[in-house]
Amino acid sequence: MSTRRRFDATVVRLATERLQAFTQANTNVQLAVLTSGDGFEVASYPSGRPSTAKVAAMGSSMQALSEALSREAGLSHARNLIIEGDSGSVLVLGLSGTSPQVSLAVVAAGSELLGRLLWASRNLCKELEAELTKTP
Amino acid sequence: MSAADELKIVFTGPMGAGKTTAITAVSDFAPVRTEVGNNDQESFAKASTTVALDLGQLGLDDGTIVRLYGTPGQDRFSFMWEILGRGAIGVILLLDGSSPDMCAHLRTYAEVFRRVAPEQPLLVGIGRTSPHDDRPLDACNAVLAEMGCSAPVLSVDVRRRDDVLLIVEILLAMLEARIAEVAHDVH
Numbered sequence A: 001m002s003t004r005r006r007f008d009a010t011v012v013r014l015a016t017e018r019l020q021a022f023t024q025a026n027t028n029v030q031l032a033v034l035t036s037g038d039g040f041e042v043a044s045y046p047s048g049r050p051s052t053a054k055v056a057a058m059g060s061s062m063q064a065l066s067e068a069l070s071r072e073a074g075l076s077h078a079r080n081l082i083i084e085g086d087s088g089s090v091l092v093l094g095l096s097g098t099s100p101q102v103s104l105a106v107v108a109a110g111s112e113l114l115g116r117l118l119w120a121s122r123n124l125c126k127e128l129e130a131e132l133t134k135t136p
Numbered sequence B: 001m002s003a004a005d006e007l008k009i010v011f012t013g014p015m016g017a018g019k020t021t022a023i024t025a026v027s028d029f030a031p032v033r034t035e036v037g038n039n040d041q042e043s044f045a046k047a048s049t050t051v052a053l054d055l056g057q058l059g060l061d062d063g064t065i066v067r068l069y070g071t072p073g074q075d076r077f078s079f080m081w082e083i084l085g086r087g088a089i090g091v092i093l094l095l096d097g098s099s100p101d102m103c104a105h106l107r108t109y110a111e112v113f114r115r116v117a118p119e120q121p122l123l124v125g126i127g128r129t130s131p132h133d134d135r136p137l138d139a140c141n142a143v144l145a146e147m148g149c150s151a152p153v154l155s156v157d158v159r160r161r162d163d164v165l166l167i168v169e170i171l172l173a174m175l176e177a178r179i180a181e182v183a184h185d186v187h
């Protein structure tokens, strides 16, 4: 998708590699999308899914809403958003310290244990944060 | 309108039209905002953009509470237009009178909100117009006539509280007129 040109090609490649490794290690993960704060796909795995652009835009809206709600509720910072569906779950996690601001959306099917998925997703965020904040 | 009513109105329109500015200008408290850094300076050069919603509130003298919802502008967030449009009693569509895309934007948003909120009054507010130049207003009136859509078109500076209050009041007056019309038809 042309919007990827907004972001540094090296960042996109490195992030895609991390998302691929994550998806392969966590077999119930159907889609992992790194999205800019304003809803553009930065990187995704598997790539080219028809729903990816929508997941990216919706993920960024949900992330912004979670942060707004956390502020109103007096919680200092929203860490993750968890949606449990009948047949799977969606996680949205904000990354810290990156420019542009990004978040990670993970769509997982079926019986993936939520705790394990969250733990793995947080680790992926840490890796991505380290990658994205590296000085070039 | 009975006292202590709670009404929801929606501000919509393209990126940079001034939805967030308008709500901030009239809200009784600092609005809830979902602004993030804008990575699409080609579409509109400004630092931040709304990605989920703005939410402000305006209390009227008769006790009515008007909840002011602002949508994101970009069509990748069109799912929020649908969500926020539900239950709205009226829609204010803000446009940028200096944009070559003004008429295309009018068509897009008027079509969406006519579907999402078909019975509700629509008002079009055009910003960045020059005084004595009615061309943007005329162009919008022509598009609306072609669409068979009736909506007042006004010039508005979203940075001015009085301007925004005026369009909110006009929208509420349109709503009252419709309610009166329906009541008349019933009797």
Ligand SMILES: Nc1nc2c(ncn2[C@@H]2O[C@H](COP(=O)(O)OP(=O)(O)OP(=O)(O)O)[C@@H](O)[C@H]2O)c(=O)[nH]1
Pocket (backbone or CB within 6 Å): B013, B014, B015, B016, B017, B018, B019, B020, B021, B022, B046, B048, B049, B050, B051, B071, B072, B073, B074, B127, B128, B129, B157, B158, B159
């Ligand atoms: N110079 C000038 N600036 C204006 C005028 N009307 C609005 N603005 C500015 O235009 C900008 C509009 O920005 P926002 O209020 O964020 O616009 P928005 O519609 O919420 O945009 P998105 O959330 O990105 O869709 C603000 O900086 C306003 O001050 C005008 O008539 N003249």
Ligand SMILES: [Mg+2]
Pocket (backbone or CB within 6 Å): B019, B020, B021, B049, B050, B054, B070, B071, B072
């Ligand atoms: Mg806005």
